[in-house]
Amino acid sequence: xxxxxxxxxxxxxxxxxxxxxxxxxxxxxxxxxxxxxxxxxxxxxxxxxxxxxxxxxxxxxxxxxxxxxxxxxxxxxxxxxxxxxxxxxxxxxxxxxxxxxxxxxxxxxxxxxxxx
Amino acid sequence: xxxxxxxxxxxxxxxxxxxxxxxxxxxxxxxxxxxxxxxxxxxxxxxxxxxxxxxxxxxxxxxxxxxxxxxxxxxxxxxxxxxxxxxxxxxxxxxxxxxxxxxxxxxxx
Numbered sequence: 551x552x553x554x555x556x557x558x559x560x561x562x563x564x565x566x567x568x569x570x571x572x573x574x575x576x577x578x579x580x581x582x583x584x585x586x587x588x589x590x591x592x593x594x595x596x597x598x599x600x601x602x603x604x605x606x607x608x609x610x611x612x613x614x615x616x617x618x619x620x621x622x623x624x625x626x627x628x629x630x631x632x633x634x635x636x637x638x639x640x641x642x643x644x645x646x647x648x649x650x651x652x653x654x655x656x657x658x659x660x661x662x663x664x665x666x
Numbered sequence: 667x668x669x670x671x672x673x674x675x676x677x678x679x680x681x682x683x684x685x686x687x688x689x690x691x692x693x694x695x696x697x698x699x700x701x702x703x704x705x706x707x708x709x710x711x712x713x714x715x716x717x718x719x720x721x722x723x724x725x726x727x728x729x730x731x732x733x734x735x736x737x738x739x740x741x742x743x744x745x746x747x748x749x750x751x752x753x754x755x756x757x758x759x760x761x762x763x764x765x766x767x768x769x770x771x772x773x774x775x
Contacts, residue, residue: 554709583763592755592767593710640709654700655763657709 552576554658556641562664563631571626571661573641580646582624583655584608584616586637593640599624600646631665638662668693672756672766679746679773687741687769689730689756697760699723699732699739704753704768713741713754746773 554575563569575582584596585608595608599618613635615627624643628635641658673688691697698717702710714723719734728743739756751773756766 590767593765595763642710653698653759654712654715655759657702657711659709 554641554643554656556639556658556661558661559659560662560664562666563628564666565632567631568627568629569631569663570628571639571641571663572623573625573658574623575641575643575656576622577643577645577656578621579643579656580621581644582618583642583644584614584624584626585640585642586610587640587660588637596626596639628663631663633665636663636665668760668764670756670758670764670766672754672769675753675768675770677769677771679771681748681773681775682745683773685741685743685746685750685771687754687756687771689739689741689766691737691739691756691758691764693737693758693760693764695760696734697758699730700757700759701728701730701739701741702755702757702765704755706752710755746771748773748775 557572580601583598585593594610597616599605602621605616617625639661642655644655645653669692671690700715701713703713704710714725716723716732722731730739730741753768753770755768
């Protein structure tokens, strides 16, 4: 039982390049999330998927797109990377989300992205 | 609006010292409350949680009590170890997750 996995662990991009961050969970969770973590700013929600087939914007969605490929996988795409997107990206999942959910979120190990 | 406020760090303690990291929240309703820990280079791990007023969450010697009257969920440990050095995040979940900005703890031998 691997929990939440993310690839790659580390990536360097040039401004304007595109890339996709992959996330998968094996806990049969319905909800998945993408956060970014910047120094002194804690975690900020980029996008989330309450259930398979749905996605919604979080606090900082600009410059990103997501795809909930199936129940297990939730990818984050940067179409044209900018230096402001240099950050650590975390994927998380929970059993269900929204509608009064109080369950725990489980996090992946993170992807460290540097945009030059 | 909804928010989580936790004490700013870094907090530097000697081994075996007593630890308190304050956390207060602003929320309507009755959220579940969490402490997560992040070790260097890793993701966030659930440390403990409490789901209703007066509940005490505990794990690895850490404790936190859900105080509805003061909307607080302070993290405590009686005797910290060097291995406790990490960043600690307070969070609550009520329809969505709200995280504090994190408190870095450094424990010196």
